[in-house]
Amino acid sequence: MTCHVHSAFTGKCEDAEEERIVSVTAAALPFFVYGTLRPGEVNHGLLLRGRTRAEEPALLPDAVLYAGPGYPYAVHAPGGTVTGDLVTAHPWAYDALLAELDRLEEYRPGDPHTLYERVERATVVRAAGGPPVRAWVYLAGPVVAARLRACGELIEGGDWRARRR
Template identity: 70%
Template sequence: MSLRFFVYGTLLPGEANHGPFLRGRTAAEEPGRLNGAVLYDGPGYPYAVEERGGVVYGELVTALPGSYEELLADLDRLEYYAPGDPRSLYERVEREVHRNGAGPPVRAWVYVAAPAVAARLRTRGKPIESGDWRLR
């Protein structure tokens, strides 16, 4: 099954990784939000850390037909080494994401902070209070 992607940082339109990774490879991009996560400053790039009560704002991205597998592999290479690899800064998880417009929430891939990174950010990190990387 091809899930959408929820992006909230450098993959957003106008940010550094949008052009190299997403431009020309998406069928749709629409505003969305991930409930149950807090956004932290990386520095340089953000991390969504799963925490009750938080909200992270970003975009729901739908891959162009025929480009899903390649896009998934490219985003995996950008975001992490491999599932469970201790060098990984992120892990890819399937979560419910709410669309800001009308319609029910959808299941999407989200790259969240890996457990060791999340623990460090919870104790010493700088939350982005708005939950929106573009407003940092």
């Protein structure tokens, strides 16, 4: 079984068909960021600066972006693409950073009203080319995603930074 949704607080891997315990450090994946956590944005400076060992431009397949109140939401959508960055944390900073990002994104495992869900996805790294890289990404939670699909403002082209220029 692949862990698709992981709770940093309980250490449980949540999947529709089965559940098992995994350690947070065993799943020390990089993060795909597409909004205020991107290099040069406000939350990157507050949470990530000095705690990362690599930051690379990347694309998230099968997702689209919607405008939020000062930040975007990524929503699963076959055929869509979101532009962002693949951020790899220093090992010494990983566990604390994971918990801080979960708090920032208001990720509450198992709560359908959670603002964002942290999920494991394939992220295509543009700079390096090659095969997709597995990464954590914060997607809009189920209730938020349904509302955005129904009446949200789609960010054409999937690049929040380009939209703001």
